[in-house]
Amino acid sequence: MTVITDDGRALDTQELVLNMGPQHPSTHGVLHLVLRTDGEIITDVDPTIGYLHRCAEKIAENVTYAQYVPYADRLDYLSGTNCDLGWCLAVERLAGIEVPERAQWIRVILAELNRIASHLVAFGTFGLDTGAFTPFLYAFREREQILDILESYAGSRLTTHNVRIGGMPADLAPELSTRIRAFLDGFAAKIRDYHELLSYNNIFIARTAGIGVLAPEVAAAYGVTGPSLRASGVSFDLRTAEPYSGYERFRFEVPMGRDGTGVTGDSWNRYFVRIREMEESAAIIRQALDGLPAGPVGPTGPRRPVKPPAGEAFVRTECPRGLLGFYIVSAGGDKPARVKIRAPSFCNLSVLPVLCRGVMLADLVAILGSLDIVLGEIDR
Numbered sequence: 001m002t003v004i005t006d007d008g009r010a011l012d013t014q015e016l017v018l019n020m021g022p023q024h025p026s027t028h029g030v031l032h033l034v035l036r037t038d039g040e041i042i043t044d045v046d047p048t049i050g051y052l053h054r055c056a057e058k059i060a061e062n063v064t065y066a067q068y069v070p071y072a073d074r075l076d077y078l079s080g081t082n083c084d085l086g087w088c089l090a091v092e093r094l095a096g097i098e099v100p101e102r103a104q105w106i107r108v109i110l111a112e113l114n115r116i117a118s119h120l121v122a123f124g125t126f127g128l129d130t131g132a133f134t135p136f137l138y139a140f141r142e143r144e145q146i147l148d149i150l151e152s153y154a155g156s157r158l159t160t161h162n163v164r165i166g167g168m169p170a171d172l173a174p175e176l177s178t179r180i181r182a183f184l185d186g187f188a189a190k191i192r193d194y195h196e197l198l199s200y201n202n203i204f205i206a207r208t209a210g211i212g213v214l215a216p217e218v219a220a221a222y223g224v225t226g227p228s229l230r231a232s233g234v235s236f237d238l239r240t241a242e243p244y245s246g247y248e249r250f251r252f253e254v255p256m257g258r259d260g261t262g263v264t265g266d267s268w269n270r271y272f273v274r275i276r277e278m279e280e281s282a283a284i285i286r287q288a289l290d291g292l293p294a295g296p297v298g299p300t301g302p303r304r305p306v307k308p309p310a311g312e313a314f315v316r317t318e319c320p321r322g323l324l325g326f327y328i329v330s331a332g333g334d335k336p337a338r339v340k341i342r343a344p345s346f347c348n349l350s351v352l353p354v355l356c357r358g359v360m361l362a363d364l365v366a367i368l369g370s371l372d373i374v375l376g377e378i379d380r
Helices: 056-060 069-073 080-095 101-129 134-154 174-199 202-208 216-222 267-290 344-350 352-356 361-371
Strands: 002-004 010-012 015-020 032-038 041-048 311-319 322-330 338-342
Touching: 032 361, 041 352, 041 361, 056 069, 056 338, 069 080, 080 101, 080 311, 080 322, 101 134, 101 174, 101 267, 101 361, 134 174, 174 267, 202 267, 202 361, 216 344, 267 361, 322 344, 344 361, 352 361
Parallel strands: none
Antiparallel strands: 002 010, 015 032, 032 041, 311 322, 322 338
């Protein structure tokens, strides 16, 4: 294109095609971005996926319902408990299985702990994306405490396998409840540290405020959900809109974007909503611990292979990155006939070209980081 300078001279510019990833650390996984730039200005972005494809849906059709639970861990490997919960809820609806109330509350406790751990990774890595290393160290300090708790419950740290069809693998031991409370007691002070380090850091605000603004109508058109949607001022959270596992019994706020930086829906708001969600998750966990009902936590009756009747079921849950949906078709056997997974990161990534057109090349890293994608559920 031709650019006219202030003194009236005509300068010809040349469009460049640049490859970012799939090994670039700021792509948050094996993501390949084909960039078209005019100087430092991005004119188009084409995300290329498929480098991590693991046939997650086809595997589900070739193993039993119970055998797929560990595979669900590996969709969004930063929030395995939340993915397990979604799968088990879908199978339970399909098979008409009732889950004990105590098991439901333990599910909420572990899912919200995992939500905090996931958002801590988002906080720390977003700091790295925008040039701050210290927040990453702070985030992983607290995340290690949560992973230790999850490991004490079921023996695994990352791909946790914490949820079972029909209930939970074990009760929540009193000493583990004490450890969770101890973590929550100190976590509020850690949040204040995060704000001082990053949230209200002038350099961080300059890198993120007003960058990658996502309008509510655009978010809806592209199927964006989770914190990325709520940052644009849309109050939609499945834990309140379509409560499951007893979420209707807990009081908590659904954080949304605000105009403190002059505009909602920008990269700063997408970051800040996740910080606020960690505070609300801590409140939910404390309420669940205080009111944990008595009773069994595992499936009642003799153990048999899960064989839902012929039919179909669709269940969607609120995972750290947004709406995770499992659609299962049963032919009456012990394996699904068809499985389709609606992954939030896939839809959230699809809006990236819209957010990046006309921004500086350096802003692409901040915008992508603010979406907090995980390639494991994108390349399913």
